[in-house]
Amino acid sequence: MELGTVVVVPAKEDLFAMPGDQSHVAALAQSARPLYSSRMPILGNDVLQSWIERVRKLGVQSLWITSSHGDDSEACFALPGFARQGFDRLLMIKLKSYAEMDLADLVRFHCEKRNSVTEAHDARGQLGVCLLDHRELQAAAEKHQFPGSVISRGRNTYDHHPYQFRGYAKRILSASERQELVRDGLTGACALRPFGTEIREQVWIGEGVNLADSVRVIGPAYIGARTIVREGATIGPFASVERHCVVDCGTTVERSTVLPNTYLAPGLLIRHGLVDGRYLQDLGWGAVADLEPAGLGGRIHRRESHGQAFGESDGFSRAESGSAWNIVPWDIVPSPTAPQPWFQVQL
Amino acid sequence: MRTAAGTVLPFPCSSSCANRRALRKNLLGALRVSGSPVIVDLSGCSNLNHEDIDLLLECVAQVAGRDTKVLFVAGPRVNRVLLDVTRIASVAPVFDSVKEARAYPQMATKNDAEDRVLTKSRSSQSQRLWSA
Numbered sequence: 001m002e003l004g005t006v007v008v009v010p011a012k013e014d015l016f017a018m019p020g021d022q023s024h025v026a027a028l029a030q031s032a033r034p035l036y037s038s039r040m041p042i043l044g045n046d047v048l049q050s051w052i053e054r055v056r057k058l059g060v061q062s063l064w065i066t067s068s069h070g071d072d073s074e075a076c077f078a079l080p081g082f083a084r085q086g087f088d089r090l091l092m093i094k095l096k097s098y099a100e101m102d103l104a105d106l107v108r109f110h111c112e113k114r115n116s117v118t119e120a121h122d123a124r125g126q127l128g129v130c131l132l133d134h135r136e137l138q139a140a141a142e143k144h145q146f147p148g149s150v151i152s153r154g155r156n157t158y159d160h161h162p163y164q165f166r167g168y169a170k171r172i173l174s175a176s177e178r179q180e181l182v183r184d185g186l187t188g189a190c191a192l193r194p195f196g197t198e199i200r201e202q203v204w205i206g207e208g209v210n211l212a213d214s215v216r217v218i219g220p221a222y223i224g225a226r227t228i229v230r231e232g233a234t235i236g237p238f239a240s241v242e243r244h245c246v247v248d249c250g251t252t253v254e255r256s257t258v259l260p261n262t263y264l265a266p267g268l269l270i271r272h273g274l275v276d277g278r279y280l281q282d283l284g285w286g287a288v289a290d291l292e293p294a295g296l297g298g299r300i301h302r303r304e305s306h307g308q309a310f311g312e313s314d315g316f317s318r319a320e321s322g323s324a325w326n327i328v329p330w331d332i333v334p335s336p337t338a339p340q341p342w343f344q345v346q347l
Numbered sequence: 348m349r350t351a352a353g354t355v356l357p358f359p360c361s362s363s364c365a366n367r368r369a370l371r372k373n374l375l376g377a378l379r380v381s382g383s384p385v386i387v388d389l390s391g392c393s394n395l396n397h398e399d400i401d402l403l404l405e406c407v408a409q410v411a412g413r414d415t416k417v418l419f420v421a422g423p424r425v426n427r428v429l430l431d432v433t434r435i436a437s438v439a440p441v442f443d444s445v446k447e448a449r450a451y452p453q454m455a456t457k458n459d460a461e462d463r464v465l466t467k468s469r470s471s472q473s474q475r476l477w478s479a
Contacts, residue, residue, distance in 0.1 A: 269434045280428065287424035294429055295397030 003107070004087035005055050005063035007048065009038055009095045010128075010173070038095040038172050040259050040276075041242050043185045043222050044195030044206055047098050047172055054103050055091070056347045066342045068094070083138045090137050094128030098181055099169035100191050106131060106163050115160040122169045129163075175274045175281045182240045182257055186220035194222040194240075203236070206243060224260065244300060261300040268296060353384035353418070355445055358399070360392040371402055378409045378417060385415065386448045390422030395429050403430075407439050416440075418448045 038047060048065075055063055082090055089110075091103065101120065106129065110118040116136045120129040168190045170181040185192040186202060194204035203217050206225030211217070215229045221236030223229065224243035232250040235241060241258040248266040258264065259276040272283045277299030278292035291297035354377055358370070377385050387406060392399065403419070410417045419441045421427040427443075430436040442448040 267434065268432050269437065270432060273428075273432075280432065282424075282428040282431070285424045285428050285431075287428050289425045289428040289432070290394075291429075291432070293394060293396045294400050294433075296400070296429070296432060 002087050003058065003060055003089045003091055004082050004085065005058075005060050005091045005093070006082075007051060007055075007063060007065045007093045007095055009048070009065065009067040041195075041224070042098070042172065042178065042181055043192060043204070043240055044224050044243065045185075045192055048095055050098060050192070051093050051095065052345065052347065054101065055093075058091075058103050058107070060347060062344055062346050064342050064344050083134070087137065088134045090132045092130045092132065094130075096128045096173050097169055097171045098192065099127050099129070099165060100167045101127070101129065101165055101169070102167075103129075109161075109163050113161045117160045118163050119160070120163045120165050122165045124171070127165060127169055127171075176283050179255070179257055179272075179274065179283060182222075183220075183238050183255075186222060186238060186240070196222065196224070230266075244302065246300060261302060263298050263300050265291075265296045353386050353416075353449065354381055355386045355388055355449075358387050358389045358392050358403075360394060360399075367398060367402075371405070374402065374406055375409055378406060378415060381415055383415075384418055384451070385410075386418045386420060386445060388420040388422070388445055388448075389426045390420055390445075393423050393425065395426055400429065400433055403435055404433065407435055411438075418442065418451060420445050420448050 052063065089107075091107075099120070099122070106118065106120060110131045110133075115131075116133045118131045120127045168184075170177040170184075170190075172178050172181065181190065181192065184190040185194060186204075196204040196206040198204050200219065202219035203221050205211075205217075205223045206227070208226040209223050210226075210228040211223070212229060212231040212233070214231045216234040216236075217223070218234065218236035220238055222240040223235060224241060224245065226243055227241050227245040227247070229235060229241070229247045230249045233247045234252040234254070235247065236254065238255040239253045239257070241247060241253060242260040242262075244261045245258050246263045247253060247258070248264055248268075250266050251264050251268040251270070253264070253270045254272075256270045256273045256275065258270070259274070262275050262277050264270065264275065270280070274281045274283065275291070275297060278290055278297060279288055280291055280297070281288045356374055356377055358374075359366075374385075374387065387403070389395070395403075406417050417439050419430060419435065419439055421430055421441050421443060427436075427441065430441050435441070440448075440451060442451065
């Protein structure tokens with residue numbers, strides 16, 4: 001049985017747009033709130049890569065990646081293509097959660113229950129992982145409607161048993177669950193390991209980190225590659241400052257995450273928050289503040305090439321295969337009007 | 348606006364330099380002369396900019412080491428977040444409403460009175476011990 005796999009990056013941003021790109025900054029400005037892209041690293045790791053590794057363990061040779069604006073219309077464009085390719089099943093992963101899921105067990109469950117559609121759930125709901133049979137694939141292609149989208153909107157017309165996942169899972173598009181994932185990664189409560197060198201117990205730093213002499217790092221804490229932390233700053237406990245950030249003099253980052261390419265002004269206290277460039281989401285007050293007009297923070301503008309976005313980011317450079325991902329544009333995109341490109345990844 | 352519990356000074360979103368100068372003069376003047384707590388009400392300002400933050404920090408610095416207290420009414424949650432981030436909330440009490448802020452000095456006065464009674468009774472107790 002041949003299994004096709006699609007990973008859909010649910011975001012308004014371009015598939016390859018990484019923090020620092022002008023387009024990403026423009027999207028942030030328009031949305032007036034942080035865009036917790038699922039492509040943003042967590043403790044230096046790319047969640048997309050963790051899913052790719054799980055797919056690889058299924059013995060799948062390649063998978064397709066696209067991005068979605070939330071209504072799955074992009075995926076619908078490609079369904080006839082998948083049906084024509086003769087795939088018996090299609091595994092669709094919406095990149096909205098980190099789940100330590102054994103995909104082989106999902107496939108086994110799907111077969112045992114003779115489901116036409118199987119969607120993975122945990123105690124809090126859907127995890128964005130869905131397995132479709134060939135007949136559903138063909139029917140969906142004919143109707144131009146994605147079965148998974150019907151299920152995810154709660155209009156489930158399918159006779160199926162959902163796959164109840166009882167392992168570790170967090171929704172990465174939720175700031176609070178994302179912070180929980182950071183905490184669990186730092187303390188070893190989940191399989192996600194910080195990407196860097198453990199310089200002392202529960203303190204990890206990436207390559208090229210510049211720490212001033214008077215900086216205090218209180219574990220558990222993570223400082224991503226090429227981040228600069230200036231005099232008198234305190235990082236931790238339970239803090240993650242991702243790559244290419246600048247934490248200025250005397251600033252404290254505690255129980256918080258600072259996303260890549262973020263500048264934090266001197267003397268700040270970031271506690272229970274998630275900072276993405278100019279925006280700070282305070283998890284305690286449940287409010288998003290714009291730091292830039294107050295002169296307290298902002299985005300560090302730097303260009304990252306597409307190669308960096310996929311091939312050389314912290315997570316991808318750790319590919320277990322030891323080689324960079326071979327990404328080629330998918331040549332069976334069925335419609336030239338498809339709004340987002342599809343990319344095939346050779347595993 | 349002077350009340351029994353202190354002076355309430357609204358902090359509007361100032362647009363012009365002249366307005367800002369006037370606001371600064373009012374705020375710092377009130378903090379300089381007032382013996383009672385001064386409540387700075389940020390409810391009318393939804394977007395604090397760097398000049399606003401500088402002025403608020405100046406207010407906190409003005410009362411540092413003096414008996415005068417400065418209290419802040421944050422208004423929108425975003426202001427509360429910015430007061431936390433700039434550590435202003437660490438050195439000055441922040442409230443959600445003027446009503447809550449007005450209640451604070453009374454509580455403080457009550458607590459101070461209780462502290463005074465406690466200290467007095469302790470000192471008289473120690474005097475008794477010494478005399479014994």
